[in-house]
Amino acid sequence: MEAFIDAAYLALTPTAILAIGLGSLVGLVFGSIPGLTFTVALALALPITFAMDPVPAIGLLLGTYIGGMTGGSVSAILLGIPGTPSAAATVLDGYPMTKRGEASIALGTAVIVSVFGGIFSLIVMIVSVDMVSRIAIGFGPAEKFALVLFGLSTICGLCGRSLLKGLISGILGLMIMTIGLDAIDGVSRLTFGTVNMLQGVNMLVAMIGLFAVPFIIEAFSHSGDPAPKHVANVRAQLPPMGLLLKKTWLMLRCSVLGTCIGAIPGTGGAIASFLAYDHAKRFSKDSESFGKGNIDGVIAPETANNAVTGGTLIPLLSLGIPGDPATAIVLAGLMIHGITPGPALFMNYANEVYGMYIAVVIAYVWVLGLQLVGIRLFVHVLKIPRDMLAVIVLVLSVIGAYSIRNSVFDIYTMAVIGVLAYLLVAVRIPTTPIILGMVLGPTLENEFRTGMMLSAGSMDIFLTSPIAMIFFGLAILVIGLQMRSELKSKKKTQQSIEVSDAS
Amino acid sequence: MTDRMQDTVLSILLLLLAGIWIWLVSTTIPGGLGRGDVGPRAFPLTFGIALAILSGLLLLRLFLSRVDAAATEAAARSQIEWLPAILVLLEISLYGFLLQKTGFLIATPVVILLIMLVNLRVHSLKAVIGMSLGVTIGAWAVFEKLLGMYLANGTWINLG
Numbered sequence: 001m002e003a004f005i006d007a008a009y010l011a012l013t014p015t016a017i018l019a020i021g022l023g024s025l026v027g028l029v030f031g032s033i034p035g036l037t038f039t040v041a042l043a044l045a046l047p048i049t050f051a052m053d054p055v056p057a058i059g060l061l062l063g064t065y066i067g068g069m070t071g072g073s074v075s076a077i078l079l080g081i082p083g084t085p086s087a088a089a090t091v092l093d094g095y096p097m098t099k100r101g102e103a104s105i106a107l108g109t110a111v112i113v114s115v116f117g118g119i120f121s122l123i124v125m126i127v128s129v130d131m132v133s134r135i136a137i138g139f140g141p142a143e144k145f146a147l148v149l150f151g152l153s154t155i156c157g158l159c160g161r162s163l164l165k166g167l168i169s170g171i172l173g174l175m176i177m178t179i180g181l182d183a184i185d186g187v188s189r190l191t192f193g194t195v196n197m198l199q200g201v202n203m204l205v206a207m208i209g210l211f212a213v214p215f216i217i218e219a220f221s222h223s224g225d226p227a228p229k230h231v232a233n234v235r236a237q238l239p240p241m242g243l244l245l246k247k248t249w250l251m252l253r254c255s256v257l258g259t260c261i262g263a264i265p266g267t268g269g270a271i272a273s274f275l276a277y278d279h280a281k282r283f284s285k286d287s288e289s290f291g292k293g294n295i296d297g298v299i300a301p302e303t304a305n306n307a308v309t310g311g312t313l314i315p316l317l318s319l320g321i322p323g324d325p326a327t328a329i330v331l332a333g334l335m336i337h338g339i340t341p342g343p344a345l346f347m348n349y350a351n352e353v354y355g356m357y358i359a360v361v362i363a364y365v366w367v368l369g370l371q372l373v374g375i376r377l378f379v380h381v382l383k384i385p386r387d388m389l390a391v392i393v394l395v396l397s398v399i400g401a402y403s404i405r406n407s408v409f410d411i412y413t414m415a416v417i418g419v420l421a422y423l424l425v426a427v428r429i430p431t432t433p434i435i436l437g438m439v440l441g442p443t444l445e446n447e448f449r450t451g452m453m454l455s456a457g458s459m460d461i462f463l464t465s466p467i468a469m470i471f472f473g474l475a476i477l478v479i480g481l482q483m484r485s486e487l488k489s490k491k492k493t494q495q496s497i498e499v500s501d502a503s
Numbered sequence: 504m505t506d507r508m509q510d511t512v513l514s515i516l517l518l519l520l521a522g523i524w525i526w527l528v529s530t531t532i533p534g535g536l537g538r539g540d541v542g543p544r545a546f547p548l549t550f551g552i553a554l555a556i557l558s559g560l561l562l563l564r565l566f567l568s569r570v571d572a573a574a575t576e577a578a579a580r581s582q583i584e585w586l587p588a589i590l591v592l593l594e595i596s597l598y599g600f601l602l603q604k605t606g607f608l609i610a611t612p613v614v615i616l617l618i619m620l621v622n623l624r625v626h627s628l629k630a631v632i633g634m635s636l637g638v639t640i641g642a643w644a645v646f647e648k649l650l651g652m653y654l655a656n657g658t659w660i661n662l663g
Contacts, residue, residue, distance in 0.1 A: 012531045047652070048646075048650060048652070050652075051651055051652065063534060073516040150553070163560070164557060164561050164564065166561060167557055168554065168557045168558065168561070169556060171550055171553050171554045174546075175524065175547065175550045175551070178550065182543035184543070185542070185543050187530075187532065187533060187543040189531075189543055189547060190527060190528070190531065190532075190547070197623055200542070213591065216591055217584065217588050217591050219625070220587040220590070220591065220618075220622045221584035221587045241635070259539035276525070303515050325655065355527075387622075388623075388634070391615055391619070391623075391634065391638065392619055392638055393610060394591075394594075394595070394614075394618070395614075395638055395639075395642055396642070397595075398595065398599070399642060399646055399652075399654065400596050402602065402654075402655060403646075403652050403653065403654075404601075406653060406655070408599045408600070408602060408603045408655075411596075411599035411602070412595075413593060413597055414595070415592050415596055415599075416592070418591070418592075418633050419588050419589075419591065419592045420594075422583075422588055423583060423588070426514050426544065426582065426583040427509055427510070427583075428506075429513075437575075444546075445546045448541065448546075449541045449545075451540050452539045452540075453539045453540065453541075454539070455539065456538055456539045457538050457539040457540075458539075459538065459604050474602065498657055
């Protein structure tokens with residue numbers, strides 16, 4: 001209780017509340033603009049937090065994450081274009097509602113159910129993080145290595161359509177992180193004698209390059225495309241209490257679904273929202289009206305994708321495993337402020353963790369307020385042409401990359417990584433596994449090498465630990481399942497080609 | 504270029520990268536001392552070999568598969584826009600160079616001006632100057648004055 005009161009002191013300062021509010025606003029704006037994801041916002045917001053205390057800093061990042069997840073629904077409902085992939089399912093019924101002149105009620109319902117899903121997942125997270133941390137506290141190097149290997153296997157879930165290309169992307173991330181001074185022996189690796197390379201490729205610089213630069217190139221490639229001019233002039237209208245009470249059971253089911261999906265690394269909001277949409281449709285008495293403006297088609301995906309936020313924080317805080325790029329950036333933010341997520345989190349940083357819980361609640365209050373009060377103003381952002389936004393993103397990216405170490409070398413690195421990321425995406429290699437490889441790579445290597453030193457070179461340390469074996473098994477299972485699903489989809493394609501050849 | 508050809512070029516380039524990586528790692532990083540000391544070379548070398556194997560598999564899959572494997576990924580297909588990509592690379596590099604030499608307050612409007620004229624082909628003088636000065640002053644006020652972040656001072660010219 002004492003730790004919680006101390007945390008409240010940290011999280012309820014005017015600076016912290018304003019930082020969380022700023023994050024929520026930035027997240028909402030970035031999340032609502034199609035193509036400009038909140039992951040970009042997170043990467044750009046991270047350098048701003050350097051000068052802040054840990055709780056306001058992490059609060060700003062969490063606010064951006066939560067605001068972004070909620071903001072995706074704005075353009076999905078008003079324009080029929082999802083602001084984020086996780087809002088794609090909301091388009092199906094949200095946009096038809098706008099066409100029927102019910103945009104205000106759709107937006108209001110979306111924000112209320114988003115807050116419901118988010119708070120639900122926060123409660124689950126509070127209970128789970130402590131529990132999982134207690135189990136993981138006894139992990140040694142062998143278990144940690146196996147756990148990180150399992151975390152890396154979730155790259156499969158982020159691979160898109162080709163497991164092989166996803167694995168190549170993950171390996172590229174792992175390779176990048178070996179450049180620079182070796183953490184154990186202090187040997188310089190692939191630095192070519194330059195001082196700038198000794199610290200290796202900074203993860204934040206790489207993240208800004210990977211997420212922001214491809215957006216800039218894309219926007220400049222299609223410069224001249226008109227911005228949507230007809231954005232409905234709306235306000236967010238609160239749904240009637242009767243409707244919310246009637247839909248409570250659906251909201252609860254979708255919250256559970258979203259939280260569980262979020263807790264599995266490598267999944268994310270898009271999967272959760274489509275599963276929730278499908279679930280709502282399947283169990284609806286009026287399933288035929290789905291796709292034509294059924295409010296359940298807005299409630300289900302919006303509840304689920306916001307419930308993902310708490311779910312993804314469970315493996316992040318308790319085990320130090322980020323499930324998606326957004327949480328990877330939050331992880332980087334935590335580490336920059338001296339908070340190392342993992343089993344010892346509560347022992348070392350109880351105040352900061354409770355402070356983060358309070359920050360999540362404040363973020364949802366901000367999101368609710370901003371959406372209900374400020375939506376009239378901030379829908380005008382949707383009218384700004386993408387290429388003009390890209391100019392601003394370019395300046396912010398350079399400021400972000402430079403401010404990390406006040407080094408121009410980082411700006412050049414960001415540019416090169418960004419252009420390479422653009423090329424990789426164009427040849428259908430997903431860039432998300434690169435991030436996972438970069439985040440988990442150093443731990444993977446350090447734990448393995450420490451384990452080998454402790455066992456005097458015997459692999460038995462990894463093979464005799466039941467926990468390590470469970471994680472190895474899970475990693476094999478994840479890869480096996482992905483391979484099976486890829487083979488199945490390939491078989492389907494082959495069959496459809498044979499059918500079309502025959503006809 | 505078809506998707507199949509694109510994947511063939513990609514896998515050959517990746518194989519080449521893996522080969523160079525393995526050669527560099529083997530010749531420049533010392534190995535472990537044994538008895539539990541894995542050494543700093545083991546992991547980069549393993550990753551290089553893994554990349555070589557995976558790129559080889561990608562190439563092999565292309566040769567063996569009757570169906571255009573890449574066709575199954577058509578949904579994610581996008582064309583490479585070389586000119587904007589190269590321009591962005593050059594502009595960010597120029598921005599970095601100018602930041603160091605002339606500082607944030609000169610480098611930013613110059614680069615925005617360049618982007619507006621070259622990439623976006625905006626001809627309205629009002630829009631070009633408004634955007635260049637607006638973004639520069641806005642960013643300077645928020646980051647340097649409000650948040651206390653250091654935005655580069657120039658070594659040739661310094662406007663503070």
